[in-house]
Amino acid sequence: MGILRGLCLSAMLMPALHASAAETRYNVEIEAPSSVDDLLEQHLEIMRWLNSPRMNNAEWHRLLQSTPRNIEDLLATEGYFSPNIQQTINSNTDNQPADGQAGNQDIRHTAKFTVDPGAAATIQGIDIKFSGPVTQQPVGENPDPAQLKDNWPLKLGMRFSQDRWANAKRNLLTGLMLQRYPNARITNSKAVIDAQANSVILQVEINSGPPFRFGHVEVNGLQRYPRSVVDNINPIKPGTPYSQSSLLFFQSELQATGYFSNVEVTSRTDDADPEAAPIVVNVTENQSVQVGIGVGASTNTGARTQLTYQDLNLFNRGWRFTNSFKLEQKAQSLNSLIRLPTDKNGYRDSLNADLNRIDVEGQTTSTLGTGVKRSWGPRTFEQTIGAAYLLEHVAVDGSESQNNYAATVSYGLTLRRIDSELNPTRGYLFNTQFTSAPLDVMANGKFLQSYAKIQAYYPITRSTQLITRLEGGIVSGANNAPATYLFRAGGDQSVRGYAYQSLGVADGDAVIGGRYMVTGSVEVIQWLTEQWGAAAFVDFGNAANTTRDLKPVYGYGLGARFKSPAGPIGVDIAHGQETGEYRLHFNLGVTF
Template structure:
């Protein structure tokens, strides 16, 4: 039997040993396939004669029938990938105990898109949506010159239709579609006609599943007003807001476009409520503060007013804390009010800090542009190894903003995050000295290629004024700061301790190469330091390698970093996006 050898081809060897045939006719069946890498798995998966090898009832008559149909079968499979003029040679070898078929496939040139014609009818024209139509055409996936396949053709149509359904036109549908193949030119002309249907508007909202908690919690979160134009993003946004409130374990938000009127489609919210109170425990490990155990308590109906209380007791090797926060449901004006109290102790780099802090905070705005104002009073005791201890009291007011402009908050690929805060102790009568603290942190995500991503980070802090407490000063180093250096090991040296400083500057540039959809490798450079003057703020550097995993909870990373100034390697772990 003849064999072929070519550098562009791989050989796929498939064996079938049906038990029935061995016992009855003692015949083995075998198929060899030579085809380009991109097509050999396709043929292996879909060729009927290959699939029959796993059938224990395969016999000689069935084998001969499949052989007779094999060429047409292979042509049909290759046509789905745009190969309409393949050369398929099949050689057979029939022996007493072996039936063997050998396929050699020369697929020929792949068909490419020569012309695309997309037509729209329906309200999309009546609503003067010419810019929308142009954008849909520009985003069409199979532009002229692109390789054609049935799979890509189907995906392009589904994407186009999904874009219309998600935006204003939930009844959009394809009237007709056609792919005209020109075999002699290896070209295809595509034509698709879509009826957008009418423009839908939202009606009133109906809430189902409410038992423990007041439906007003959902009503105050709802940004959708009767008469608003239908948009799936609005429904998804409402679903997210309800889940983030913390009162519900599952939420489903939809619009009844089938039974409701076009100009008032009801919005239906179905919820499953969480238990009123829960108690949980946990354990973990941080390369910053060591091993930890934690006890959490949550009550979602404090005073019978649907106020939410969240408390936690956390013990770590380097830090211990007792926290409690009372949160009021969002008001009709969109304000989110909370009252917090914290007792904590940290012992890091020779500085032991004990605090008692109470704060009142009001936040508002969507996650894309979130703001807050707050006020608080802090009592602090600091003990430094080899230096004097101190006790301070400050009353502060604060303001902050957070901008989120990323394509996916859980695992961003493109966009940026920015957080800016200012805190001030303006009155000598309430504080041991006046000061202003300013802090800015930004992180940007840049897709350089399909699986290559650049992540940059910059962090700046400054304290101006008098006797600021250690809680408002800066130290650097650790997992989310300058990797390669111990947690908060960069700052002012006082006695045998590293104390906080007035100025902070850290940054990072990280290149991530995703090897699969979930796993990737990273190389990075970190820099930064903390000092009492800008002149003495000299950054130190670190270099490292890491592994990344896109887990369901967000990106998880493990890094090995080398600190240039210390000459030491350190291991770091990080979870999620810290904004």
């Protein structure tokens, strides 16, 4: 049993000389089982009025008369139709004399409600009926009325409540509206209550309305970008059965292009031909030219200053040009990228040119590269092919510098099977890449780099999450491969507890890349709130020139996690078992 208490003080000034103001106090006590006490505390009108400065004696008496009925109505929403409510009212006068002053007469009104909700009503009958064309569709075609009935969440013998009843009807209707029948409606619904028998019989009738198919596309809001920017991304063909998920996917694909600050994709079904319902696309364009400057820091490469320039409509053709200049303590880069709009066949083409310099673990690598790339397929199954040319200068402490070059072709595949791309809790991500220099005349020699990475998410409980990662790589013909294509490990996204790219092949006082690489991680996150969590992890891995030398080192530690709008943010303290050192690591987002 729980007791809920409320108190209101209403000051009433008395004109008596040398007397302070008297007060009228209103107090409410509600004694009820814990199953309903929160409901009464939050929703009873008299409880809300206790904090109102407008409370007075007239309002107090009105509330005392209406509260029993108010309690009955609230209990009925939770399936209690035969409550027993007892009400007692007391009024007391308190005298509080002050030195040299007349005594004040404070009045205290107290109302107590003792509530026995009685037995809860249970569901003793369910009658769900469908009408309209959905009853004529072929057996097994979605949405299937039989399956919708099977998925009805209210079962015989369950306690009735208004919230469950409303949610069940809404879910049943949504099951039709999301696919093929957007104009479905509930034509009749009843909850027949027998208060004496504490039973409820539920009745629902739904008319599906006609099945709809998609028609042409109407685009509103385009000013500077060509209409093909929208049409070439549209995955919905005319005549396709109506599907809300198809509209949402189309919307997310348009939002991801970067051309628009806001995108809304709907279908007009109220006055449209069911065989050709128009798709309506409303967009708000981003500014075509954007300049940005920023500062930051990375636990891998140190403090950072970055300048970016972006033109979303290069040559007035909808080409996206991005140029970024980045200065970090250990790395500097100038990168240019031109991305063409998705063409009518679904291909996404891009061209890039990069100038990079990185100085870590006694090796300084400077590169000049350019390349072209073509990607296609949905985010769940994305493929990429490319061609690139690289010039490289490598200087290793204590060794002679050398120049390398290579013309390469590549293929990549990325699978995304997760419930959320920003903050995944279940599923997996997989990426593999193959890069080859096939011609001796266009490289120092032939080589093939193979790489794969998988990251999996599994909810152990509602608040406990398991994340595992495994990656590996191998270079065939490593003697001919530029240093850029060899492997090192260590750092934020690799083996925590070790410095960035500090794991590899020892060369004097420096560490250089190796032919083989394997890293992995096992991490458990305990979410303490909806956004904050604590993590414990173990990382392992290394890079070497032979499989015999590929002995893993371990790092382990603790961290904090925050679910931000841009993805998960992590701050970790990790201990490198091999070095005995502790290191701070920072991570943002999902790196796939």
